[in-house]
Amino acid sequence: MKPAPFTYHRPARIEDAVRLLAELAPVEGRVLAGGQSLVPIMAFRLARPAHLVDINAVAGLDRLEARGGALRIGALARHARFHRRVVDGPLGALLAAVVRHIAHYPIRLRGTFCGSLAHADPAAEWGVVTASLDGELVAVSARGERRLAARDFFQGAVETALLPDELRVGANGKPPLHSRFQKGHSGNPEGVAAIAPTARSGCRHCSKRSSTGGRRPRAAGSAGPPRGARRSSPPSSTNPSPAICAP
Numbered sequence: 001m002k003p004a005p006f007t008y009h010r011p012a013r014i015e016d017a018v019r020l021l022a023e024l025a026p027v028e029g030r031v032l033a034g035g036q037s038l039v040p041i042m043a044f045r046l047a048r049p050a051h052l053v054d055i056n057a058v059a060g061l062d063r064l065e066a067r068g069g070a071l072r073i074g075a076l077a078r079h080a081r082f083h084r085r086v087v088d089g090p091l092g093a094l095l096a097a098v099v100r101h102i103a104h105y106p107i108r109l110r111g112t113f114c115g116s117l118a119h120a121d122p123a124a125e126w127g128v129v130t131a132s133l134d135g136e137l138v139a140v141s142a143r144g145e146r147r148l149a150a151r152d153f154f155q156g157a158v159e160t161a162l163l164p165d166e167l168r169v170g171a172n173g174k175p176p177l178h179s180r181f182q183k184g185h186s187g188n189p190e191g192v193a194a195i196a197p198t199a200r201s202g203c204r205h206c207s208k209r210s211s212t213g214g215r216r217p218r219a220a221g222s223a224g225p226p227r228g229a230r231r232s233s234p235p236s237s238t239n240p241s242p243a244i245c246a247p
Helices: 014-027 038-043 079-083 090-099 105-110 113-119 125-132
Strands: 007-009 029-032 051-054 064-067 070-074 136-141 144-149 154-156 167-173 178-183 189-196 207-211
Touching (some): 014 029, 014 136, 014 167, 029 038, 070 113, 079 105, 079 113, 090 125, 090 178, 113 167, 125 178
Antiparallel strands (some): 064 070, 070 167, 136 144, 178 189, 189 207
């Protein structure tokens, strides 16, 4: 099948993209970045946007920047950018290890980190990583900028808190002290275990957060996922081994 007819828009500035979304979101306008999720479902006519706002010409959205103790990932940062460590330490190692589990190389050349988060497939790798690292999503609209914690951004399978007229412009994540990623036999991500500094930890240095199949993060040792946690796949019996906290 082929996509239903639509009108194509290609803004060159973020201000123009935001203006177009404010105008077109109420009439089935959608954002196009990597297109690796949207275009196939359009081809099957499971999605029929009347307007596509292509943000690939917007300068600055492909940034990868380590600043203020966090990694800032722009909306057009492709999966393939993470094949090499983009930052030193455990975070760079984690991202480089995880990216090789995403589809295959041609997909990684086109698909984007933030696009994967926006699609919110519970089997996708970046959602699990972002939830476990307690990441933050940044969106802009005609009303201004909005920052959403990952635990609030993911609402369910392929459902997020992003409003139709909001443009996701980036994601921020703080580096863990230690982390480990694991996939199950089904190919779905079975979990990420991350050790991150926190003043609330039982250990005086760190606490462990884990996420499975795109669920919201939970503290180590808890009886189960928190109330309202997305349960997109059955609990795994092969969760990552806990990392050891150094004294």
